[in-house]
Amino acid sequence: MRSKPLAFLRNPFVQKTGRSPLFLKVATFAALLFLHFPIWIIVLYAFTTEERTFKFPPPGLTTEWFKVAYERQDFWDALTLSVKVAAASAGIALVLGTLCAAGVYRSKFFGKDVISLLVVLPIALPGIVTAIALRSAMRTIHIEYGFLTIVIGHATFCIVIVYNNVIARFRRTAHSQIEASMDLGASVFQTFRFVVLPHIASALLAGGMLAFALSFDEIVVTNFTAGDDQTTLPIWIYTQLFRPRDRPITNVAAVFVIAVTFIPILLAYRMTREAEH
Amino acid sequence: MTESDPRQVAIRFTDVARHFGNVKAVDHVSLDIYDGEFFSLLGPSGSGKTTCLRMIAGFESPSSGSIQLYGEEVSKMPPYERDVNTVFQDYALFPHMNVQKNIAYGLMVKRVPRKERERRVGEILDMVQLTTLGKRKPSQLSGGQRQRVALARALVNHPRVLLLDEPLGALDLKLRQQMQIELKAIQQRVGITFIYVTHDQEEALTMSDRLAVFNHGKIEQVGTPAEVYERPATSFVASFVGVSNFVESDQAFKITGESKSFTLRPEKIRLATPDAATPGDCYGLNGTIRDVIYLGMYTRYLVDTEAGVDLTVVVQNLESTSSDVFAARKRPVKVLWQKAHNRAVEE
Amino acid sequence: MSTDPTVPTTNPPLRSKSPIRLISNFLYRHSCLATGLLLLLPLLWLVVIYLGSLGAMLIQSFYTYNRFTGQVIEEFSWDAYKEAFTDPDLSPPNKDVIKRTVRMAVAVTIAAAILAFPLAYYMARYAGPKMKGALYLGVMLPLWSSYLVRVYAWKLILAKDGVMTWFLEKLGLMPVLDWLLDIEGIGGNSLSTSYIGVFLVFLYVWMPYMVLPINAALERVPKSLTEASSDLGARPWYTFLRVILPLSFPGVVAGSIFTFSLTLGDYIIPSVIGTSSYFLGALVFTQRGTVGNWPLAAVLTVVPVVIMMVYLSVAKKLGAFDAL
Secondary structure, eight states: OOOOTTTSSSOOOOOSSSSHHHHHHHHHHHHHHHHHHHHHHHHTTTBOOOOOOOOOOOOBOOSSHHHHTOOOOHHHHHHHHHHHHHHHHHHHHHHHHHHHHHHHHHHHSSSHHHHHHHHHHHHHHHHHHHHHHHHHHHTTTOOOSSSSHHHHHHHHHHHHHHHHHHHHHHHSSSSHHHHHHHHOOOOOHHHHHIIIIIHHHHHHEEEEEHHHHHHHOOHHHHHHHHHHOOOOHHHHHHHHHGGGGHHHHHHHHHHHHHHHHHHHHHHHHHHHHHHOO | OTTTSOOOOEEEEEEEEETTTTEEEEEEEEEEEEEEEEOEEEOOOOOHHHHHHHHHHTSSSSEEEEEEEEEOOTTTSGGGGEEEEEEEEOHHHHHHHHHHHHHHHHHHHHTTHHHHHHHHHHHHHHHOOOOGGGGOOOOGGHHHHHOOOHHHHHHHHOOEEEEESSSSSSSOOOHHHHHHHHHHHHHHHOOEEEEEESSHHHHHHHHOOEEEEEEEEEEEEEEHHHHHHHSSSBBBHHHSSOOOOOOOOOHHHHHSOOOOOOEEEEEEEEEEEEEOOOTTTTEEEEEEEEEEOOOSEEEEEEEEETTOEEEEEEOOSOOHHHHHHTOOOTTEEEEEGGGGGGGEBBB | OOOTTOOOOOOOOSSOOOHHHHHHHHHHTTHHHHHHHHHHHHHHHIIIIHHHEEEEHHHHHTTTEEEEEEEEESSSSHHHHHHHHSSSSSSSOOOHHHHHHHHHHHHHHHHHHHHHHHEEEEHHHTOOHHHHHHHHHHHHHHSSSOOOHHHHHHHHHHHTTSSHHHHHHHHHHHHHHHHHSSSTTTTOOGGSHHHHHHHHHHHHHHHHHHHHHHHHHHHHHHHHHHHHHHHHTTOOOHEEEEEEHHHHHHHHHHHHHHHHHHHHHHHHHHHHHSSSSOHHHHHHIIIIIIIHHHHHHHHHHHHHHHHHHHHHHHHHHTTTHHHO
């Protein structure tokens, strides 16, 4: 394309050459910066010497708050509860999500769309809806709020995470693999064990970990389904936000939570990537 | 095909139909395939040949009719209980297992002792010339090697019937031709009934003892390659197997004096000078060469004839060069062929 | 011939009468039943627990709350609905809250689409495999990592003597900020107590949900299509507007389901950042939590459900579900 006086009016999204337009690069970089900058800020503030305000730049840096936070028993209790809840919810979601994915993948009839919608609904509808609905139901049948009710709530919206991961893998698996296995003499169960399971294993693991991360982080539904003495980590942090005196500890806990959630995400990412290549 | 045939029937289709919704994929097919035969199911895509193969394997069950495997009704039997193995079009090798494990899979699920498993896998690897690649994963193999693994994985089970679903389709021409010869050799050596699905008529003619030509879910003709090629039963067979000139009834009337349509193979026609005499046992038509396609080994001419029909004529390039044949364009000619080469067909 | 490896030696029997094999055969022959068995448990869970809960909520929305005794009367009535939409004494008026929330959700959705599109486009069109992986991770990490902590980060950023103020001062842009904060309706005392602040945080937290569906939709537009378009003489803008945008639009709609829905139902962000004025989620939370007016809370929850149902049905028409 010859250069024209109004070349700058050209659409930045379409270029004939394989090189990306400058505008696009800048916009991409800006969007990524926007997404990641706050996380760096969190890390930075964990080391600030300033206790009272959110002054920037921090007047000095210290690691003292890590020690203080380490000694806070309520933080560790909340963390333990969250890990337990997340593990249980991810476990249930893993079973239900996988069964559902297998069923929908096999199913030939029209109910497919309805089931897919039903699975997505708990996260497609605002969290407050799921929360209030579950609370209403639990109120109606007079169930006691506690560990179990939290897990029921979390598992419900975690199913879709596992479901999506597993069904995507099923769709990438050639059906002839299953036929080949049966052709070679493997029964339905042998085929599942030797062919299907190895195929979906990494998707299961990835889905399970993402479900774990989602549950670990959840607050809206938890607020409505937890009993008075169940403080999950997000609830703990939430109450901390309104305690100005604890600010340094909140900062440290925030970094800790970010670090803990990064691990399953990175692992899940690696596993799905490997399976794709 | 007759009742008195002494050979043992390996597969018997009796009035088998398979519908998918309103689509009749297989439309009341009856067929006998004999023990030890190399039998091809030939037809264009969507003609029902693959569905037939899948019904023998057990991946589909017939909507009606019966399928017998060595005299036993199998139409409701799951694939893992049939003594039949398949070489898949996409090979369907298990990507998470190495070559040895892939091949040993059938023996493993049937709980063959490890020692025997290893022996048989080793032997079959030798046979398909992959002895050194046992530890590789399928992703580390070439297309031809994968094809051999797929074959070995099926053969190691000593099935009574081996099903091959366009197994050479993904290979390039040279390799395909080499594998055709090899497959035929392996079949003769092991003596297992091979049922081979292909849409490539040349492949079917090269390899088969007998073949069935499929079209629209029905079998148009069953016979040896020579029978099918030389005496096509229908115009479809004539056009699908090899190249044929098809002469419709009113044009045929101008040539033979009878309004019965016929087909004529292009290699049976000779080109002569316009004033050449027509021998008594031949038909002769004057015409003009409209187009010339030079194909190296032979040349294909398209001739406009006085009877109003275009005839394709194939002539081997025994002495002629490309410049010779191209010079023939627009030239008036006479086409000659023996009357005996006309094949009357149903329309 | 006896040394030929393929001559049958000891073929194991293919048939077996073991109970497991019999079950296997049964399942194979009745594949619909097998599919049904697979779906039974998850469907039971989703229908009984989830749909059941939604039903329970709907029922409760027809109960009546007695303001004086603070008790819920379990009889059918439309009182809660009447109260929710007509009661002028209710503070703050619910209609205003709903309007404000929907407006915010729309603003966040549009901004997210604008911000996310170039990133998704770059990922789909220009990034090499390695770069693509890195960018994907760059979007996934914030999406999955702790929501609450990321909200908290903005408290640090938007605080009066926080990061944002420092940067704006350095850049000499404080007057611009003051001018923005003075605007009626979106401004406030400081960034962290203004609608602008709330908007920024919503945008930040939900934007990744927009990037991935758009990217997925763009990945599905074959490169040859843009080449064909420009080959046919279309100007780049024309190609973009007529080819790329329509084909990637389902992705935008799919992403908007998340940004819209999540903004609609969130009560955490406005409580951590922002003015004292209510958003829908916070209103529900208060009615349930501090007041104990369950019927009203249920009614106010039915509102976003209805809004989302309409939204989802439109999105489905636009083909967004294929892009999910």
